[in-house]
Amino acid sequence: MGLFNNSPRANAAPARKQNRRVQQARPRPVPAPTPVARKPAVTASRAGARVNRRVDAPRAGAKPAIHVPRAGLKNLVAAVPRVGARGRRLLSLAARLAVAVTLAWGVLLAVQASYQFVTTSARFEAKSLVYQATPHVPVDRLQSLLGLEPGTNILAVDTDALQAKIAAEPWVKRASVQRSLPDTLIVEVEEHEAAAALLSGYFYLIDRDGVPFKRLEEGERGELPVITGVDREQLVAGDARAQSAIRRGLDALTAYQQVPRPRLSEVHVDQGGAVALYTAKTGAALRLGRGDVESRLARFDALRAALGERAEQLAVVHLDLDAVPGTPERVVASFLDAEAEAAVLARGAGAHKPASKDIAQEPAAPAPPASGPSKPAKSKGKKKKAASGNKLLPGSRSTTRNESWQKSEK
The missing domain is CATH 3.10.20.310 (membrane protein fhac)
Incomplete structure (x- = not known):
């Protein structure tokens, strides 16, 4: 065979083989690229404008963008769909209230646990x-x-x-x-500091404020004076008159105790407010009346200074006799002892001084003998008493007759 074959079959076969190779070497078709959806540009002027659905709407087939809000109470409330501004405010208030209740409950539990610990700890x-x-x-x-x-x-x-x-x-x-x-x-x-005892139906102890704080029991009085004359019904009812009477008696007692004087056993206050003091040793009555207490106690001090030791024999002393303007003040006294009375009368008769002379200015005189001169002294005393014109003291505790003294204070 020759190198070249002119036969149609021989020439055709190689042609088909060559075409198969050409077909295999052809490049494969490449799919067209998918168009990428572009995000529409939002200008500052259109930031708050309403979205145009025709222009700004995403293209078909594009996936919607997912917005993930930041963590926070306001963002969570704002991300709730289909809730208006009023609803968001209510939700915010409810969330805050829930947080506050939770914190308060936690604090309460902590306090309770702490209290249980300290109340049971040794x-x-x-x-x-x-x-x-x-x-x-x-x-x-x-x-x-x-x-x-x-x-x-x-x-x-x-x-x-x-x-x-x-x-x-x-x-x-x-x-x-x-x-x-x-x-x-x-x-x-x-x-309480007991200032005196009070007799008003029962015996009570009272303090400086005039408050009865307990019943008097045996051995509790000591040397305390007793205030009398307060009505029990007024005291129980809390009447102001009872408290006023107690206050009046305590004031008189305080004024009396400011200067060394004979110890008192009783302070009597009548319904009108008149005060009478009774000494503990001899039971002498000092009638102060309703006026100022201190000025009348000064009269008593002058009388005691004039009488000296015989002042212990006083039975009743009226210090409440107010003088008429232009006349000297008077102090009326009675004695327990006839001997002391005779000595004072003899001293007054031998002075030969006007009756208005202050008794505190008279010199002390010795007591006269019991025989002879006592009778003339008594007769002279009767004349002096008649000349003075003072009445006898009613209600005297003395067994002897009363005697009047005149006193003038300068």
Whole structure:
């Protein structure tokens, strides 16, 4: 065979083989690229304008953008769909309220746990008592009033109840109970100071304020004077007249005790406010009346200075005689002892001085003998008494006759 074959079949076969190779070498078709949706540009002027659905609407097939808000209460509330401004405000308020309730509940639980710990801890057990004992509330009496058992927690003690319990004692005027952590109670007690006894149906002790704070018991009076003349019904009813009478008696007693004078046993105040004092040793009555007490006690001091030792024999002294303008003041007195009365009358008869002379200015005279001169002295005393024109003292406690004295104060 030759190199070239002119036969059609021979020439065709190689052509088909060549075409198959050409077809295999053809490049594969490349799919067209998918168009990318562009995000429409938003200018500053269109930031708050309404969206144009035709222009700004996303293209078909494009995935919607997902906006993830930042963490925060306002963002969470704003992300709630289909809720208006009023609804968002309500939700914000509800969320804040829920947070506040949660915090308060947590604080309450913490406080409760702390309280349970301190009220059950042995460190806060009441072990010490600081107290200054008073004359009528000793330490053992106070301990019985407190009634604290061993192991009592100091924070569980009701201090107000203990104060009221201590103050219920008759002699206690004021009480105070305080804690000193971790284990000490401090108790302070102030007692009433008895100024006098009061007789109004029963005997009571009263303080400087005129408050009856307890019934008088045996051995409690001592040398205290007794105030009488206060109506019991007025006292029980809390009438101001009863308190005024007590106050009047205490004022007279205080004024009397400012200067050393004979001890008093009774201070009587009548319904009109007139005061009469009675000495403890001789029972002498000093009638002060309704006026100023101090000026009339000054008259009594002048009388005692003039009589000297014989002042102890006075039975009744009227210090409430107010002088008429232009006339000297008078002090009317009576004596318990006839001998003392005769001595005073003899001294007055031998002085030969006007009756208006101050008795405090007269020199002391010795007592006359019991025989002879006593009768003329008494007769002269009668003349002097008749000349003075003073009436005898009504209701005198003396067994002898009364005598009048005139006194002028310059």
